[in-house]
Amino acid sequence: MLDDMARAVPETHQDILAAAARRFAVTGYKGTSLQDIAREVGCSKATVLYHFANKEALLGELMAPAIGVLQALDERIAGHTGPAAQRVAAEGFVDLAVRFRREIALLRGEFPDLLQQPAFAHIQQISERLLAAFAGHSDRPAARIAALVVLAGIPEACAEFADLPDEELRPALLAVAHRALDPTN
């Protein structure tokens, strides 16, 4: 089977990735040293840096799937305006947040710093477009404030309720999002 071949190559690579995800989720990105990750894997720090160019590349590979879905959502929202965009954005964002709540949890509180880095610069633009969509493309402060409460609150709730099953978390988040955004106008 090609399964054997495909699995033979990564192994340690995947172990490191998994260990990094575990540590990042507990102590955050900045708060986790390459030593910590190496200790969790049971290898040397040099081995971690053999498999990944640097610490940021490790984070990048860990976040790649989530970022891909986020970009897809951004493009899908671009095709709508006003209330339609608001609905698409809310549903898509809740889906994304629930699905990738592990990845969200490990970036808890480090978004502000990481978004400054050029590697994640475009994510800031996406989140601004998400915010505009949540606000129904309104410039009214009240609409933008409600949008930001939802935009910031949902990921946090996802990270906190990590063990709740998707089927329970998703509709509850969608409901609170619609409630918070709907009568804004």
Place this chain on the structure above:
Amino acid sequence: MLDDMARAVPETHQDILAAAARRFAVTGYKGTSLQDIAREVGCSKATVLYHFANKEALLGELMAPAIGVLQALDERIAGHTGPAAQRVAAEGFVDLAVRFRREIALLRGEFPDLLQQPAFAHIQQISERLLAAFAGHSDRPAARIAALVVLAGIPEACAEFADLPDEELRPALLAVAHRALDPTN
């Protein structure tokens, strides 16, 4: 005048406090070194540590007023249950968040780490009681999820809309909080 006497003593102390607040707001607590603060003040790092026992003490003095108000709110909420507690908590929390949005901004994304420290341990308990009050003391996941979205979203919105006048920010936040929490049951 006693103004001269009163001002003669602190001066540099206050300068350091103000500079630290400015730097923390931009680069966060962990991301700001004592060197950074000293450079902003125009003094040496040793001077910063002459006026404050250590970096944590600096943060403590910066946050003391906000923490005091938070504790007062906690005690006020304890006197109510159910919907009444929900209303008191929402109004009190919005007031607090708007009033201390500077302090909130400089802790952006560092709450998870800081709450682990023993010096801020009781704040975690307070936020749990706030969460329960927001949820109307219900154990239903949907209620707790909505409560967490509000609890996490409001501070973030406050930090982001730092330049919006209180009279505009406060009612908008209160409205979205009530909307998000009210029909939860």
Place this chain on the structure above:
DNA sequence: GATCCGTCTGACCGATCGGTCAGGTGCTGA
């Protein structure tokens, strides 16, 4: 003038960080 004290500083400390590098090890294919 001597003494004291609040303020401030440069030099220094040990620890830890992300990252580099030369070299060891064991498998593989010629």
Place this chain on the structure above:
DNA sequence: TCAGCACCTGACCGATCGGTCAGACGGATC
């Protein structure tokens, strides 16, 4: 048998961190 290669490692690097310490400076007190 041996060269080549993927994988892994200990030792090391420069930078930076929070924090310490002995002493310099200047104004008040006696």
